[in-house]
Amino acid sequence: MYVHQLKNWPxxxxxxxxxxxxxxxxxxxQGYLMGRVSDxxxxxxxxxxxxxxxxxxxxxxxxxxEELPLAQVRSSVARKLGLPKAGLVTVGRDVDGMVEMMLDAxxxxxxxLSHERLFNWHASxxxxxxxxxxxxxxxRYRDNTTxxxxxxxxxxxxxxKVYFEAVPSAIIEHEMVALINYVNKDQPSDxxxxxxxxxxxxxxxxxxxxxxxxxxxxxxxxxxxxRADGFNQRFYSMSSAILSARKYYYRTLESSQxxxxxxTEWLLWFLKTLLTALEGSSTVMxxxxxxxxxxxxxxxxxxxxRQRVILNKLWDxxxxxxxxSHYAKFTSTSxxxxxxxxxxxxxxxxxxxxxxxxxxTQYVLIKET
Numbered sequence: 001m002y003v004h005q006l007k008n009w010p011x012x013x014x015x016x017x018x019x020x021x022x023x024x025x026x027x028x029x030q031g032y033l034m035g036r037v038s039d040x041x042x043x044x045x046x047x048x049x050x051x052x053x054x055x056x057x058x059x060x061x062x063x064x065x066e067e068l069p070l071a072q073v074r075s076s077v078a079r080k081l082g083l084p085k086a087g088l089v090t091v092g093r094d095v096d097g098m099v100e101m102m103l104d105a106x107x108x109x110x111x112x113l114s115h116e117r118l119f120n121w122h123a124s125x126x127x128x129x130x131x132x133x134x135x136x137x138x139x140r141y142r143d144n145t146t147x148x149x150x151x152x153x154x155x156x157x158x159x160x161k162v163y164f165e166a167v168p169s170a171i172i173e174h175e176m177v178a179l180i181n182y183v184n185k186d187q188p189s190d191x192x193x194x195x196x197x198x199x200x201x202x203x204x205x206x207x208x209x210x211x212x213x214x215x216x217x218x219x220x221x222x223x224x225x226x227r228a229d230g231f232n233q234r235f236y237s238m239s240s241a242i243l244s245a246r247k248y249y250y251r252t253l254e255s256s257q258x259x260x261x262x263x264t265e266w267l268l269w270f271l272k273t274l275l276t277a278l279e280g281s282s283t284v285m286x287x288x289x290x291x292x293x294x295x296x297x298x299x300x301x302x303x304x305x306r307q308r309v310i311l312n313k314l315w316d317x318x319x320x321x322x323x324x325s326h327y328a329k330f331t332s333t334s335x336x337x338x339x340x341x342x343x344x345x346x347x348x349x350x351x352x353x354x355x356x357x358x359x360x361t362q363y364v365l366i367k368e369t
Contacts, residue, residue, distance in 0.1 A: 003257055004167050004205050010178065012198055014264040019194070022271045026193060029278040030229065033285075037235050040289065046083065047292030048285060049233035053077050053106070056222065057098050059239040060215055063246060068095055070316070071309065077103070089309075097124035098215070105219040106234050109226035113183045115176065118208075121219060125212045136210035141172045150207060163250075164257050166207035175206045183220070196224035197270035198263065205257055218242070225274075236281035241273045249273070290367055291315050301348045306331040307341050311350065314365040321354075321362045 003009060037045055054074050061068040072091045076099040077083075079091075101121040111117070123139035130136065137143060144150050152164040167175050179202050182195075203217045218239055226232060242249050248269070256266040294315070303311075310327060320326065328338035342363055345351040354362035 001258075002165055002205075003259065003261060004175075006261060008261055010202055010205075010261070012202075012261050012263045014194075014262060014267050018264055019267050019271070022268060022275070023191065023193065026271050026275050026278065029275055030193075033235055033278055033281060034229055034231065037231075037233075037285070040292075043296050044289055044292035045233055046081065047295060048235060048288040050074075050077055050081055050083055051288045051291070052234040052237055052281075053099075053102060056234065056237045056239050057095075057102055059237060059243045060098065060102070060218055063218075063239065063243050064214060068098070073099065074312065093127040094125070097127050100124045101215070101219050102222065105223040106226045107232045109223045109232055113180050113220065113223070115173075115180070118176075118216065121216055122209055122212055125215060131211040138210075141176065141208045142169050142210045144169045152207070163254050164207075167205070172206060172208050176208055179203060179206065183224070192224065192228035193271070193274070194267060196221050196228060197267050199224055200270065201253070201256055201263060201266050204253065235285060236277045238274060238277050241277035241280065244276070245273065287315075294367060298348070298350060301350070304341070306333060306337075307345060310341075311345075311365065322364070323360065323362055327363075 037048065040048070054070070054077050057073050057077070058068055058070060069089075069092075071089045072095045075089050076091045076096050080099060080103055101124050104117075104121070119139045126136060126138045129138045142150065149168050150166040151162050152166070179199070182202075183199055200217050200221045203220060204213060207213050209216065221238060222234070225238065226234070252266060252269040256263060259265075306327075309331060310322070313330065314322065324335060324338045324342055327333075327342060328335050331338065331341075333341075342351060346353065346363070349366060351363045352366055354364050356362055
């Protein structure tokens with residue numbers, strides 16, 4: 001029996017004595033991070049938030065087995081936030097749609113959740129009305145008239161394993177009304193982080209759409225966490241922490257959907273993962289803050305799109321050695337143009353020559369003044 005088939009569904013319970021100490025750790029880490037970034041100027045915060053959102057979009061794709069192009073994601077996020085573009089690249093509709101959903105969830109976290117808002121998110125994820133080669137119902141809840149109930153299946157062809165059976169399509173709207181009311185109505189006893197964890201599990205258990213349920217659940221979770229933070233800027237990525245322990249995520253989700261209404265184990269998983277995200281953001285934020293200061297120091301330097309692409313590649317931890325031939329290859333330009341671009345960056349204090357000379361000359365990013 002699945003949890004949504006139980007008599008008292010969705011009256012979730014948990015052991016406060018086990019959850020409380022970990023929740024306190026999360027609250028401390030959350031307060032420490034928010035206090036730290038509040039001391040930054042607006043531009044560094046904006047740059048740091050942009051990089052976090054880019055990471056969130058990329059890792060959301062990876063969780064679903066998709067490799068979204070980094071340059072497209074960064075360009076889409078930068079454009080929608082009104083920041084200098086990280087290279088003018090053509091952005092696919094699927095990338096733009098994912099970015100739009102994540103930004104609406106986090107930038108507009110105070111807005112109420114509604115059926116229409118969820119439908120818009122879903123439509124933005126599947127602009128062609130297809131998932132892979134198959135046509136799906138887009139911009140409304142699923143209507144599995146031929147294969148109800150919907151099943152989450154994996155395994156080899158001919159030997160499928162059913163992990164979960166979702167709520168029947170006939171009662172999805174009724175179920176979603178209850179979930180949306182829970183999201184929008186705060187009770188004095190509610191803890192916003194616990195609430196985010198419950199909403200994540202609840203939405204995935206209803207599984208209201210033909211596809212994209214995981215991405216939409218994580219977007220709603222990010223919206224709830226933004227409410228908990230009181231910030232519309234993002235400085236940590238829950239999706240990255242989920243990706244790093246993806247097997248544990250699915251295992252805990254499966255056991256929670258097949259167990260009773262006591263969600264203690266799910267809450268412990270969620271809080272541990274959130275704590276990992278908060279603590280892991282420290283290193284990321286240090287690099288992002290340095291990057292924001294770098295762009296701020298050089299804001300008056302006129303850069304072309306090729307130069308921005310290369311500089312961002314170096315900041316993102318490019319493991320190779322940047323030579324003029326590599327520059328020409330990355331930017332699809334000639335060696336002469338690459339040499340002019342590089343000399344300009346050197347002259348303006350953004351790059352310097354490495355110790356080797358001649359054709360093997362390498363160029364290094366100057367991160368500090």
